[in-house]
Amino acid sequence: MYGRYMTLPESPLGAELRVTGVRLPAADAFRLNEMGIRLGTIAHVTQHAAFGGRVIAVAGSRYALDGRTAALIDVEPVASR
Amino acid sequence: MSCHGNTSTPTLSRSGSVRVLLVGGPNVGKSTLFNALTGKRQRTMNAPGTTVELATGTWRSTGSGPSGATIERAIIDLPGSYSLLARSADEQVTADAVREVAQDPADPTVGSSVVVAVLDATTLARSLYLLAQVAEIGVPVVVALTMLDLAAEATDSPTTGVEPDTLATALATALGVPVIPVDARHRLAGALTGLDGMDELARAVDEVAANPRWVTGIAPPAAPACGCGGTKDVAGDGPVASEAIAHGLVPDLEQELAHAEALFTWVEQVVEQVSISLAQHQDAPAAAPSVRPGHRRTFSDRVDRVLLNPWAGIPVFLAVVWLLFELTTKFAAPLQGAIGQLVNGPLSSAVTWLLGLFGLGDGWLQGLLVDGLLVGVGTVLTFLPVMAIMFAALGVLEDSGYLARAAFVADRAMRSLGLDGRALLPLIVGFGCNLPALAATRILPQARQRLLTGLLIPLTSCSARLTVYVLLASAFFPAHAGTVIFAMYVASVALVLVGGLLLRRTAFRDVHAEPLILVLPPYQRPHLRTLGMSVRLRVGSFVHRAGKIIVATMLVVWVLMAVPVTGQHTVGDVPVADSLYSAVAGGIAPVLAPAGFGNDHAAAALMTGFVAKEVVVGSFAQSYAVADPGVVAGAGSLGEGLRASFDKSSGGHGGAAALAFMVFVLAYTPCVAALAEQRRLFGWRPTASALVVQLVTAWALAVLVFQVGSRI
Structure with a gap:
């Protein structure tokens, strides 16, 4: 269904990324979906935080994700398509 | 009315003909709007059957008709929610309230x-x-429509640069319902120019109440039906239990996901329609919301580079907590002292003088009013600065946008207890004073997390308990007093951790560490007027709901101390040793014997400590003065008295008994004010259960410490 290029914590700061996979438990993935982070969503990593946490920008909003959650979100660089 | 039967929307008995429910996500400016609409005509209450706090009020405005009559509407500020598929008690209250409106849109009572x-x-x-x-x-x-100023200034928002009215018009066309741009944060300036949107909002609400309007493109259910626990599917499928979805138990999650996709498609269609509409607008040729805006660093991004930095983030968070700690202790202390002096001095004298005028002085009535009622009221008043400072500080943190960052930074530390990172803040503040720490649990987004944190806070050793440690450690371990006091703080941290883990494995098995997915609001300057109203509302709630319990407890203590158990004294004129208070302490003392401090002095001090730990030392001093008036002067003399009675009650193991006493003081109920605040926040049942558990735990730990200590 998707190619796993890298996870969010592996992504460089500021890079334009496309969400290609969410490997969270179904209910958590559903809430992420409801909050606007879905397959195909374009995101930018705006901040690397402690313990692998990441802040991403999606359509003007900033989302903070803990390290474990960020590691379960797969992304691909938009430029590589 | 609610299908659940336990979270029905509170009905306002005194209201106008329209009931308004404010619904929105967290941090969208909903509460700011509520404050602007209600002003002082508001109060807080728990949603029926829950510990979820709601703000309710009366929204008053002048009608637009020729009569210009004042119109009143009942208004409820529902908890912020990202979705009506609830994942917490707070979100469930919002979901239930909205569904209740659908089932009974014209409640005859409102x-x-x-x-x-x-x-x-x-x-x-x-x-x-x-x-x-x-x-x-x-x-x-x-x-x-809120946050328009931030949207206009944002560098990468889909609505960047769009004029508020233009956006509202485009949205209204797409949605088919009135869309009113509001600016509640700058209402004072807006009211002068008539641009704050409040009057327009009032007119729109009255118009829709009279002639209901529904959002276009979304199919409501054909007939009102119970939608318990789930939303009605656009395609007409049945409701799905939302709590079950939250726990991943729904077999047809795929179906629910497909339904959500249908809603997302509708959202994208609306955004697209608005984009086209704005692009066609001659005044905003370049203002169309882009579906995929380019990313540019904002002011908040630049601040976050420091505040969320892997190395700087945690020190900054600790500095913020330290500041809160200082504000609620050192900064508040002089204010508390001034209020205490005012109540105990001029106010007491005035009441005494007034009673004397009517020939009621020097009797039990004066004692009841001055030493009972006034002391109780004084206690409540002395807590006001602490509570106001805490609420204001939390408001600043929340309003500025830092609180969400604090949750992110401290997330790792609280994860083992299944708590949100924000829980660390009240737990640390608890080491200063448990009361504002309990009040600070309101920053946690979920009711169960608030309750769990609220049950752990009494285990944090507040500064009032320090006075007891200092007295006993100095009296029994003069060469190692510092080490003993430090050990009490280590024990406090251990109790919080062990207590938290135990609760998570028993009564709080439903509280688990969820993935942290947090929306970070843009940083903004806190709005003083809104902040002031919020502080006033919350302090008022404390006085109204917790204050009554504090005053009632003080009256009970006065009665116990005023009633003689020997025939030589009259009511209100009795030495402590001959009072009912002392008799009760004597009755409790044997229970404390296994812990080595089964003497009347210790039992009376613990009873007094239930009211406030600050007065334990005073109770000891008073108690020994009664037993032997020659030993009250000087800390050394008090120490001698303590050593003598503890040695006697422990069979020569006074040190172990003193340690056990300190552990008991650490673990049992912090004070009646904290108890009253727990009751205000969580209700009687959890508070009473916690009280029993605290007393049993304190007794068991004290017995353990004494039995082990006396054998070493």
Whole structure:
């Protein structure tokens, strides 16, 4: 269904990324979906935080994700398509 | 009315003909709007059957008709929610309240109901998803559009640079319901120019209440039906239990996901329609919201580079907590002292003088009023500065946008207890004073997390308990007093951790560490007027709900101390040793014998400590003065008295008994004010259960410490 290029914590700061996979438990993935982070969503990593946490920008909003959650979100660089 | 039967929307008995429900996501400016609409005509209450706090009020405005009559509407500020598929008790209250309106849109006790959906212009797509869920339930809707100033200034928002009215018009066309741009944060300036949107919002609500309007493009259910626990599917499928979805138990999650996709498609269509509409607008040729805006660093991004930095973030967070700690202890202390002096001095004298005028001085009535009632009122008043400072500080942190960052930074530390990172803040503040720490649990987003944190806070060793440690450690371990006091703080941290882990494995098995997915609001300057109103509302709630319990407890203590148990004294004129208070202490003392401090002095001090730990030392001094008036002067003399009675009651193991006493003081109820605040926040049942558990735990730990200590 998707190619796993890298996870969010592996992504460089500021890079334009496309969400290609969410490997969270179904209910958590559903809430992420409801909050606007879905397959195909374009995101930018705006901040690397402690313990692998990441802040991403999606359509003007900033989302903070803990390290474990960020590691379960797969992304691909938009430029590589 | 509610299908659940336990979270029905509170009904306001005194209200106008319209009931308004404010619905929106967290941090969209919903509460700011509520404050602007209600002013001082508001109060807080728990949603029926829950510990979820709601603000209710009366929204008053002048009608637009020729009579210009004042119109009143009952208004409820529902908990912020990203979705009506609830994942917490707070979100469930919101979901139930909206569904209740759909089932009974014209409650005869309050009239018509209208949902005001508060949409954040900076995060339009996310806000529209919630609106879609509200709309498909089939309730009359008015949209209030907020954060327009931030949206206009943002560098990468889809609504960057769009004029508020232009955006509102485009949205109203797309949605088919009134869309009113509001600016509640700058209401004072806005009211002067008539641009704050409040009057327009009032007119729109009254109009929709009279002639219900529904969002276009979303199919409401054909007939009102019970939608318990889930939203009605656009395609007409049955409701799905939302709590079950939250726990991943729904077999047809795929179906629910497909339904959500249908709503997202609708959201995208609306955004697209608005984009086209704005692009066609001659005044905003370049202002169309882009579906995929380019990323540019904002002011908040630049601040976050420091505040969320892997190395700087945690020190900054600790500095913020330290500041809170200082504010609620050192800064508040002089204010508390001044209020105490005012009550105990001029106010007491005035009441005494007044009673004397009517020939009621020097009797039990004076004692009841001055030493009972006034002391109780004074206790409540002395807590006001602490509470006000805490509420104001939390308001600043929340309003500025830092609180969400604090949750992110401290997330790792609290994860083992299944708590949100924000829980670390009240737990640390608890080491200063448990009362504002309990009040600070309101920053946690979920009711169960608030309760769990609220049960752990009494285990944090507040500064009032330090006075007891200092007295006993100095009296029994003069060469190692510092080490003993330090050990008490280590024991406090251990108790919080062990208590938290035990609770998570027993009564709080439903509280688990969820993935942290947090929306970070843009940084903004706190709005003083809104902050002031919020502080006033919360302090008022404390006085109203917790204050009564504190005063009542003080009266009970006075009665115990005023009633003689020997025939030589009259009511209100009795030495402590001959009072009912002392008799009760004597009755409790044997229970404390296994812990080595089964003497009347210790039992009386613990009883007094139930009221406030600050007075334990005073109680000891008073108690020994009664037993032997020659030993009250000087700490050394008091120490001698303590050593003598503890040695006697422990069979020569006074040191072990003193340690056990300190552990008991650490673990049992911090004070009656904390108890009253727990009751205000969580209700009687959890508070009473916690009280029993605290007493049993304190006794068991004290016995353990003494039995082990006396054998070493």
